[in-house]
Amino acid sequence: MEGKVATNKMGWEIARDVEANKKTMGERARLSGEQLKSFLKYLVLFGLLFVVACWLAGNPFEFTQRLPSQYVNAKGWMGTNNWTIVWWVVLLCAVFEYMDSAGGMGYGTALTPLLLMSGFDPKQVVPLIMITEMVTGLVAGIIHGEFENVEWKLRPMNETTKLVLMISITGMLATMVSVTAVYKVMQLHKFWIKLYVTVLLVVMGVCSVLTAKTYVKYRPNLMWIFAFVGGFNKGVGGGGYGPVITVGGLLSGVPVKSMVAVTSLAEGMTCLAAVITWFVLLSTGTVVDYMLLPSFVIGTVLAAVGAPYTTRVIPERFWKWAVPVYCCLLAAYSFYKIFPDIQKRLLS
Numbered sequence: 378m379e380g381k382v383a384t385n386k387m388g389w390e391i392a393r394d395v396e397a398n399k400k401t402m403g404e405r406a407r408l409s410g411e412q413l414k415s416f417l418k419y420l421v422l423f424g425l426l427f428v429v430a431c432w433l434a435g436n437p438f439e440f441t442q443r444l445p446s447q448y449v450n451a452k453g454w455m456g457t458n459n460w461t462i463v464w465w466v467v468l469l470c471a472v473f474e475y476m477d478s479a480g481g482m483g484y485g486t487a488l489t490p491l492l493l494m495s496g497f498d499p500k501q502v503v504p505l506i507m508i509t510e511m512v513t514g515l516v517a518g519i520i521h522g523e524f525e526n527v528e529w530k531l532r533p534m535n536e537t538t539k540l541v542l543m544i545s546i547t548g549m550l551a552t553m554v555s556v557t558a559v560y561k562v563m564q565l566h567k568f569w570i571k572l573y574v575t576v577l578l579v580v581m582g583v584c585s586v587l588t589a590k591t592y593v594k595y596r597p598n599l600m601w602i603f604a605f606v607g608g609f610n611k612g613v614g615g616g617g618y619g620p621v622i623t624v625g626g627l628l629s630g631v632p633v634k635s636m637v638a639v640t641s642l643a644e645g646m647t648c649l650a651a652v653i654t655w656f657v658l659l660s661t662g663t664v665v666d667y668m669l670l671p672s673f674v675i676g677t678v679l680a681a682v683g684a685p686y687t688t689r690v691i692p693e694r695f696w697k698w699a700v701p702v703y704c705c706l707l708a709a710y711s712f713y714k715i716f717p718d719i720q721k722r723l724l725s
Contacts, residue, residue: 388528388537389635395525396692405690408524415523416682419516423678426512430670434460440659444666447496454668463672466492470509470676478517478684480700481637482619484510484677485611486578486707490714492669501666504655507611509673511648513681518642520682524689527638536597537639540631544600544622544643548608549650555609556654568718574610574617575711581624582705595630603629608647618644620704633696634688641685 399405436442436458445455469488477484485506492502518541522529527537603625610617619640626636659665688696 386533386535388530388535389632391528392526392632392634392689392693395689402690402692408686412523415520419520419682420678422512422516423674423681427671427674427678430667430674431460433667434670436667438659440662440664441667442664443668444498444501444664446498446501446666449497449501449668451496460668460671462675463669466669466672467676470673471680474509474513474677475680475684475687476703477619478513478641478681479637479687480696480703481623481640482700482704483707484513484619486574486617486620487710490574490711494714497669498666500664501669504652504665505667505670505673507648507651507655508670509677511645511652513677514641514643514645514648516645517681517685518638518645520685521638521641521688524685526685526688527635529642537631537635540597540600540626540639541643541646543597544604544607544639545646547601547604548611548618548622548643548647551605551608552611552647552651553654555611556651557658568715568722572715572719575708575715577606577610577617578620578704578708578711581620582701582708584624584628586701586705597629599629600625604643611644611647611651618647620707623700624704627700632693633700634693637688637696637700638685 395405433441443449443455443458449455469491470484473484473487476482489502489506493499519529521527528535529538529541531538603621607618607621607625610621622640622643623636626639627633631639655663655665
């Protein structure tokens with residue numbers, strides 16, 4: 378009875394119960410018929426999203442135009458509204474979305490700087506990341522619950538559900554502020570956006586590794602800070618949300634499997650606010666380019682649905698080290714990509 382009460386109260390004991398009752402990865406890999414049906418249900422949802430993505434990629438509105446980015450000019454696509462599937466972008470989206478939904482971070486954090494360095498404009502990348510993360514975050518968060526990585530409970534509301542609501546509401550407000558400030562009011566150069574996210578990633582990576590050995594006492598009040606910083610990051614550059622929220626949750630004492638699920642669902646809700654903010658900005662003259670949206674959707678389909686399954690099967694002790702190490706790798710990658718720009722500015 379005590380275990381049941383604790384599960385209802387917190388929401389993360391269910392993942393530990395699965396590992397206790399199904400001790401091998403083979404046992405945890407077996408799914409029920411209802412869980413298998415979930416795959417098909419969400420694949421249909423992504424099929425509908427792909428149709429909408431193709432329509433938007435043709436720039437059907439005045440506020441959707443082909444932007445003269447370096448990549449577009451090099452391909453000779455300027456002046457047309459034709460779109461195509463960029464397969465290397467599909468591959469990158471698939472890899473980073475899989476890591477994001479399985480490990481709680483990496484999609485926008487890694488994808489944004491890489492695409493910006495490849496010659497795309499921020500307004501060809503950031504709004505698209507928001508749209509796809511809105512859908513994949515909500516879907517992955519729900520599937521995490523179906524695969525018993527976490528328990529979502531409203532009556533009575535358990536701790537994981539409270540965390541999602543608190544992180545989401547705070548993140549939504551922070552995202553709306555940062556999107557408006559960076560892209561409408563201040564119009565910051567993309568170098569400063571990338572530098573800010575990179576420095577923060579380094580700090581979070583170091584903190585996560587230092588606390589990976591032990592279970593930290595649960596301190597939910599810390600999550601208000603991480604929720605605001607993560608939401609601000611999401612609005613600034615489309616990335617830097619997952620590492621802050623996931624690692625922040627670990628530092629606050631939430632077990633890693635359930636924290637990954639909390640991050641996915643909260644990120645989906647936070648991105649919803651970002652998407653709404655972007656549409657409001659469009660009515661004030663801001664222009665975006667949806668050329669890459671079909672490529673983004675294809676890359677995220679299977680990853681968002683399949684990654685929670687990986688989280689279920691692989692033991693928590695693996696994720697307890699994998700998530701901090703992955704955060705450090707993202708930090709190192711981001712620093713590597715921005716270092717040439719730092720050198721140029723120091724020498725100029």
